[in-house]
Amino acid sequence: MTTQDPISDMIARIKNSSRMGHEEVTLPSSNLKESVAEVLVEEGYVSAYEVEELPGNKKEIQITLRYNDGEPVIDGMEKVSKPSRRVYVSKEEIPQVLDGLGTAVLSTSHGLMTGKDAREDSVGGELLFKVW
Numbered sequence: 001m002t003t004q005d006p007i008s009d010m011i012a013r014i015k016n017s018s019r020m021g022h023e024e025v026t027l028p029s030s031n032l033k034e035s036v037a038e039v040l041v042e043e044g045y046v047s048a049y050e051v052e053e054l055p056g057n058k059k060e061i062q063i064t065l066r067y068n069d070g071e072p073v074i075d076g077m078e079k080v081s082k083p084s085r086r087v088y089v090s091k092e093e094i095p096q097v098l099d100g101l102g103t104a105v106l107s108t109s110h111g112l113m114t115g116k117d118a119r120e121d122s123v124g125g126e127l128l129f130k131v132w
Contacts, residue, residue, distance in 0.1 A: 004083055006030060007128055011077045014046075018065050018072035029059035035112040036105065036128075037063055043103050043114060045074050045131055080104075080127045090124040102132030 003009045010033055017025040027033070029051050037049035040063075047064040054060055066073040081087040089095070089106070094115040097104050104115035108125030118125065 005079075006033065007036065008079045008082070010036060011079055011129060014063065014065070014074065015077050018067075018074050021067075021070075021072075022065065024062055024064050026060055026062045029061035032107075032112070033061055037061060039103075039105055039112055039114060040131070043131075045103075075132050077129060077131045079129045081129075087127045088125065089127050091119055091122050094119055094124065095127070095130070097130045098132050102130055104130050 006028075010027060013025050013027050034049070034051060037046070040046045041049060045066065047066045049061055049063045052060045052062060094106065095104055097115070105128050106113060106115060106118050106125040107128055108118055108121075108123045110118075110121055110123055112128075113121070
């Protein structure tokens with residue numbers, strides 16, 4: 001089954017799994033989802049991710065969720081850009097999420113990166129989602 005917005009699906013699966021206390025979440029893999037998982041690992045929101053090859057030239061990504069004293073590290077995730085309404089920001093318009101306690105994730109010409117990294121590299125792009 002294909003989905004219209006794979007990043008929204010990924011965000012929903014991560015939020016639901018962390019709220020239910022699951023250790024891992026598994027979803028179909030793509031290069032974009034792998035990049036999102038890499039950013040989430042670098043920022044400390046999830047512990048790790050692993051890509052598994054499946055028969056039929058398909059891949060699956062398994063994300064290990066992170067908890068702090070039994071509470072999920074991810075308190076919330078919000079999709080900003082949608083297929084029906086893309087949101088692009090310049091380097092000056094990149095939002096601060098919860099006064100720096102959260103992270104904005106952008107798709108830029110330099111690849112997928114956090115808002116902080118995009119400001120440092122002086123690039124803007126499509127604001128995909130916010131996580132805190």
